[in-house]
Amino acid sequence: LASGFKPGGNAVLAFHALNTARWDSRSWRDTLIVFAEQNGLLLICPDGGLDGRVNDEEDTTFASALLDSVSLWYPFRKDLLVAMGFSWGGLTTYTYGLSHPEKFKGLIPIGAAINGDAEIKDLAVNANSKNIYLIHGSQDIPQTRYYPALQTFAKSSACLEDTLMAGIGHTIDFPRRNQILSSAYQWVLNNQCNVTGIDHPSNTEKSFDFNLSYFQQKLLVEIMNEEGSPLRIYDLNGKLIESMLPNKGSNTYDLNFKSGLYLAQYMGITERFLVP
Secondary structure: OOOOOOOOEOEEEEEOOOOOOOOOHHHHHHHHHHHHHHHOOEEEOOOOOOOOOOOOHHHHHHHHHHHHHHHHHOOEOHHHOEEEEEOHHHHHHHHHHHHOHHHOOEEEEEOOOOOOOOOOOOOHHHHOOOEEEEEEEOOOOHHHHOHHHHHHHHHOOOEEEEEEEOOOOOOOOOOOHHHHHHHHHHHHHHOOOOOOOOOOOOOOOOOOEEEEEEEOOEEEEEEEOOOOOOEEEEOOOOOEEEEEOOOOEEEEEEOOOOOEEEEEEEOOEEEEEEEO
């Protein structure tokens, strides 16, 4: 229990990494205690058992039972419960969190040990309108552990934010850890999962579709069954970045965007795309 926690306060379910030489529920709790104190949290840390894997079926069943029990011992705001975890615990944050989306306000995977989107693609549908904040190191195989997750959840209409830490490998002992975790937690807790500052005009007279991707500083846009309407690109704060009039068929634009997620709106439909 953090010193600032009061009955009816907020809680975090935190999954530890797979390394039995260092990690169990107690050591993970001790790692996060300053973060919990700073945010007045009830910190709930399930144990992965002898093999250290917190996503075994018996361990996730235990996690569910632990949540139910702790809510009786120390009542917390169930509607504001957040799941987080590092490494294998980050993977479990995805798989457990998205298998039980009704339990969580949002998710904070840290250096999640995923292999592309193999573990998350079938669960991604449950990320719709869910706050997810990714924390990852730029030296921690981002091509398979970071960018695929961003792309998968962007397609699932999750509300995404992220911190990609320059020069950081696979570690929880990164600089300013408690500040970064606190910023991520507060964003997940308070972000309203919608896009602000963007109008969504209705148009039901025609059936149309568009696809887009970004590769080597080129935005590739394919418009079908519609032409003559503007395609608008926004950042995630709703600021208009570009506006263009594509033709029906394939269109290519040379656009030098900074890395991040962007929104493309065409005829009232909004899609997200990632710039690596």
